[in-house]
Amino acid sequence: IVHMAQEIKDKSEKDYQEVYNAIAVKLREEDEFDGYIGYGPVLTRLAWHSSGTWDKNNNTGGSFGGTYQFQKESNDPSNKGLHNGAEFLAPIHKQFPWLSHGDLYTLGGVVAIQELQGPVIPWRPGRVDLPEDMTPDNGRLPDAVYGADYVRNFFKRLDLNDQEVVALMGAHCLGRTHLQNTGFDGPWGAASNTFTNEFFLNLLNENWKLEKNEAKNMQWNSPKGYMMLPTDHALIEDDKYMAYVKLYATNNDKFFEDFAKAFKKLLEGGITFPQSTPTYRFETLDSQGL
């Protein structure tokens, strides 16, 4: 299957910056969601899950067709809780009906990372809505209970290497786990809505204890009330992953640079863009003085 992005002839950078700003203003205004964490983390997870269904071996799934809009995909147990992100974006789709669902879900993640003070994520438009029968089957997203070998093997399907996987996992600096969504809980106290390299610093500096949680799942907890999934903790159990954890813990610029590249690659998996498609680097609200 070839997913050829469409050439968008009648929309300019200004039009897409307008969509970015509409999402960013709504994000700034609706700050009470999830205990004042806001919508940034769940929008980030929605962009990742709508892209993470891609299978490089047959080029099915991925962000191109916007199939998260169909219940077959949004009801995937792996997607529990993401309806909050989709409902947040629904009025944006109404305001800009010319934007495809695939472009909407991925742009939502770009706005979230940038407005939470993360790196600029270069982004290209042109994803085309596919019919419901092209929705990939459930079960293509990763489980949280396994170790490094599972994580490494899983991300091969998304064409992502060790360095890209560790960089991407840094997004677990944002938001939190919710017992009723995934059977994991915490961190307790304030979860973060600012994009930093703290995920790596916490992995290296906290005193982690493997404990069974209220849903009978094992997770790693620290005396400060932080938590990590088994797949998070796997990054300091494996020498190759550990090298990148240390790199990003000590070099925030390198983390930002590598995260931006890997997140763009994740959001564009399986898509062929025409040579003429521009790559947009959007301004944040702050940098526009808005």
Ligand code: HEM
């Ligand atoms: C081995 C791979 C991964 C696993 C097993 C995993 C698992 C999870 C789980 C269990 C949650 C909690 C969801 C909830 O209970 O509401 C979560 C949240 C989150 N994940 Fe991941 N994740 C993985 C990779 C990623 C990647 C690659 C990104 C983005 C680049 C990401 C971004 C997020 C964000 C931002 C949240 C917080 C969502 C919120 O606060 O509502 N994750 N993840």
Ligand SMILES: Cc1nc2ccc(F)cn2c1N
């Ligand atoms: C702060 C924080 N945010 C997340 C998101 C997902 C996850 F699995 C763990 N997280 C932790 N510790």
